[in-house]
Amino acid sequence: MTDQPMLPRSTDLQARLHRVVPGGAHTYARGSDQYPEGAAPVLTHGEGARVWDVDGREYVEYGMGLRSVTLGHGFRPVVDAVSAAIGRGSNFSRPTELELEAAEAFLELVPTADMVKFAKNGSDATTAALRLARAFTGRDTVAICRQPFFSVDDWFIASTDMSAGTGRGAIERTVRFDYNDLESLESALAGDDVACVFLEAATGAVEPAPGFLAGVRAACDRHGTLLVLDEMITGFRWSASGAQHVYGVTPDLSCWGKAMGNGFPVSALAGRREVMELGGLNTDADRVFLLSTTHGPESGGLAAFLAVAEAYRTTDPVGRMEAAGLRLAEGVRQVASAMDLTDHVTVGGRPSCLVFGTRDPDGEPSQAWRTLFLQELVRHGVLGQSFVVSAAHTDADLEHTIDAVAQACAVYRAALDTGSVDGFLHGRPVAPALRSKAAPRRL
Missing domain, CATH: 3.40.640.10 (Type I PLP-dependent aspartate aminotransferase-like (Major domain))
Structure with a gap:
């Protein structure tokens, strides 16, 4: 893959953030080390379940403010x-x-x-x-x-x-x-x-x-x-x-x-x-x-x-979240099954609080393979470290996400066929947010 960042202006602003804010973010879970290098958007605003970044790109967002937004941005x-x-x-x-x-x-x-x-x-x-x-x-x-x-x-x-x-x-x-x-x-x-x-x-x-x-x-x-x-x-x-x-x-x-x-x-x-x-x-x-x-x-x-x-x-925000989560989980599982990735790309948990899993060729949880999946989701307009929905996620948002998952799974499948993320992943893998050293994502 190219060494150029996928999101050049975001990458530049993230570097500036690191110079003035320890860790480059005010919450460790929001840190750039939680996203692929060159693919960590710096955002400008949001509406409903969508957010926009400084590079002019639009995303369907999951996690929604570290699970703090259930009714949608700007409700x-x-x-x-x-x-x-x-x-x-x-x-x-x-x-x-x-x-x-x-x-x-x-x-x-x-x-x-x-x-x-x-x-x-x-x-x-x-x-x-x-x-x-x-x-x-x-x-x-x-x-x-x-x-x-x-x-x-x-x-x-x-x-x-x-x-x-x-x-x-x-x-x-x-x-x-x-x-x-x-x-x-x-x-x-x-x-x-x-x-x-x-x-x-x-x-x-x-x-x-x-x-x-x-x-x-x-x-x-x-x-x-x-x-x-x-x-x-x-x-x-x-x-x-x-x-x-x-x-x-x-x-x-x-x-x-x-x-x-x-x-x-x-x-x-x-x-x-x-x-x-x-x-x-x-x-x-x-x-x-x-x-x-x-x-x-x-x-x-x-x-x-x-x-x-x-x-x-x-109203019934919980009911809407549960319904959206059920539809999303089923769509992701169908995509994974169609590409013979059922044991490698998983989704589970309560429908209103879904998490996805990524496993390596040996079937073990992997930060490198998680990073590859995140990288491809960002590339196709989906932002999130999970599939945690809000009541604002529409059918169109879910369809967009399932399509992005399909695109990501195609790359994931190709990488699995070679046995490695090498040549597919740009930069270093993500790292646990709570760890004793800045390495392996030291600046």
């Missing part, structure tokens, strides 16, 4: 609500009526919770949940499910491959357990020193086994441990009431973000009154410094949430 009711709210001022010295409306609307959606507090990002909410759990139980240890991500803060990041700079004691107060494995959870809780258990009820790739979540709830109760559900991804994608509603499990605390603002910054910590009040004024216990942020209650984010809640109340 008019949200944009109008935010515009109206910030036109009246965005930040004040006292609570606003909007804060009360947002809190009451949230608790109507999530009836397992008695109280809620808003913030701006998911890590604020999860770390506040841990602080509450430690105060409530008098314990320090946290049990974390082996799932991709829970927080940027030391208590979680210290347990990852990107732990440089974290406090030395953080990892000592962390135990891990496996999803769908109650025996490993019991082992983690055996010392009765765990303040809380953190997990996602489900992921895009894995559903809970029968009895697993009920078993987690029962184990937490037996060991005096709080159950914290991370609803960042599942909230407003599995249901407006979260995965806890879908699977019938009641957490002590739950943490929300991403799609609750359709891309606008707003997150939430919700839970039982007796736990949440440790950060309030209706307690005689030592008070917890819970969430106290200047921008947590700003008008734009809360107005966005209220508009999202109304869209979920009056």
Whole structure:
């Protein structure tokens, strides 16, 4: 293949970004190392499920703002609500009526919770949940499910491959357990020193086994441990009431973000009154410094949430996402089967949160072959590290995607026939976002 970048202006702007922004992006998952070299678009704007880059190219987007956009880019009711709210001022010295409306609307959606507090990002909410759990139980240890991500803060990041700079004691107060494995959870809780258990009820790739979540709830109760559900991804994608509603499990605390603002910054910590009040004024216990942020209650984010809640109340975004995901998955599987790639290009997971897999000639997961697939998708107008849909994906978007997958699979098939990506892949493979060294994608 040519050494020239597929997207010259994007490549130039990405180089400039690297000079002024560490990593060249403000989220590691958005980094250029997550895309093929020369094929990492720098975007200008979006509408619905489409985005445009500085090279003038148009794409059907998947992942949709790291799963934060379920209603589509520029969804008019949200944009109008935010515009109206910030036109009246965005930040004040006292609570606003909007804060009360947002809190009451949230608790109507999530009836397992008695109280809620808003913030701006998911890590604020999860770390506040841990602080509450430690105060409530008098314990320090946290049990974390082996799932991709829970927080940027030391208590979680210290347990990852990107732990440089974290406090030395953080990892000592962390135990891990496996999803769908109650025996490993019991082992983690055996010392009765765990303040809380953190997990996602489900992921895009894995559903809970029968009895697993009920078993987690029962184990937490037996060991005096709080159950914290991370609803960042599942909230407003599995249901407006979260995965806890879908699977019938009641957490002590739950943490929300991403799609609750359709891309606008707003997150939430919700839970039982007796736990949440440790950060309030209706307690005689030592008070917890819970969430106290200047921008947590700003008008734009809360107005966005209220508009999202109304869209979920009056329409069926989850149903549209499920239908789109089912159609897309079937189309991808048909293409892969037609080219004898069923064991090499796969798609799976919950229809509203699809992931694709790429395997090498030996049938093993491969970053190099993933990069080749991504490269060809970008070449044919599809952008995404997954096939995570939104309610804005139209039939035309899906047809475009399936055609792009067919084009990508033709190249994939040709590469498999030679046994290598050499001669087909431009540049180095993508690399895991959380890794200890910049290599193998060092600048």
